[in-house]
Amino acid sequence: xxxxxxxxxxxxxxxxxxxxxxxxxxxxxxxxxxxxxxxxxxxxxxxxxxxxxxxxxxxxxxxxxxxxxxxxxxxxxxxxxxxxxxxxxxxxxxxxxxxxxxxxxxxxxxxxxxxxxxxxxxxxxxxxxxxxxxxxxxxxxxxxxxxxxxxxxxxxxxxxxxxxxxxxxxxxxxxxxxxxxxxxxxxxxxxxxxxxxxxxxxxxxxxxxxxxxxxxxxxxxxxxxxxxxxxxxxxxxxxxxxxx
Numbered sequence: 505x506x507x508x509x510x511x512x513x514x515x516x517x518x519x520x521x522x523x524x525x526x527x528x529x530x531x532x533x534x535x536x537x538x539x540x541x542x543x544x545x546x547x548x549x550x551x552x553x554x555x556x557x558x559x560x561x562x563x564x565x566x567x568x569x570x571x572x573x574x575x576x577x578x579x580x581x582x583x584x585x586x587x588x589x590x591x592x593x594x595x596x597x598x599x600x601x602x603x604x605x606x607x608x609x610x611x612x613x614x615x616x617x618x619x620x621x622x623x624x625x626x627x628x629x630x631x632x633x634x635x636x637x638x639x640x641x642x643x644x645x646x647x648x649x650x651x652x653x654x655x656x657x658x659x660x661x662x663x664x665x666x667x668x669x670x671x672x673x674x675x676x677x678x679x680x681x682x683x684x685x686x687x688x689x690x691x692x693x694x695x696x697x698x699x700x701x702x703x704x705x706x707x708x709x710x711x712x713x714x715x716x717x718x719x720x721x722x723x724x725x726x727x728x729x730x731x732x733x734x735x736x737x738x739x740x741x742x743x744x745x746x747x748x
Contacts (some may be wrong), residue, residue: 559581
């Protein structure tokens with residue numbers, strides 16, 4: 505599912521996504537599927553008694569796989585009413601899965617401190633590609649932080665390197681930030697050798713400048729930021745326990 509440059513400005517428009525999901529009903533997972541991320545989820549978010557929010561769910565089978573893995577309460581939101589209606593019908597016999605039409609910039613109907621985790625595969629990225637990216641990304645992250653419980657975790661899977669993402673994360677919420685990396689996957693192609701150990705955080709200094717010492721200048725990876733909310737902090741910060 506490729507994106508043209510002109511399309512990125514339309515990401516904040518529900519009609520764009522409604523049209524897209526009407527035209528293409530094939531289930532699609534952004535960046536990574538659930539099976540590739542299981543070790544990380546079990547490390548930070550072991551099932552079953554966790555309340556999880558998946559933002560920008562689309563028509564992915566990701567949440568279905570989470571439910572099969574034992575997670576019992578998964579709320580999925582998307583700005584497209586078309587895809588939400590389709591998913592509500594598809595998973596009407598899955599009580600663990602709830603689908604709600606909602607803008608991630610305005611999650612007013614979700615209670616403050618009501619989720620153990622928020623999962624984001626590509627939603628922040630699309631906002632950063634669209635109009636008014638800075639204020640909209642700040643609003644999104646503010647809302648994510650609001651709905652998380654203290655010690656809740658925001659798991660962000662993105663193509664954005666630390667030099668492009670840490671500034672947003674550190675300035676948005678009181679949480680400790682860890683970085684993991686995972687190889688990009690090619691549909692239908694099985695990787696023969698795993699280069700990176702997903703469950704081992706990548707050491708960073710306070711400005712993120714040490715990253716290239718560990719993974720190279722242009723790694724073929726997705727970045728996974730694990731942000732653990734901590735109300736005792738004054739602002740967001742890197743987790744010093746994994747700094748080199």
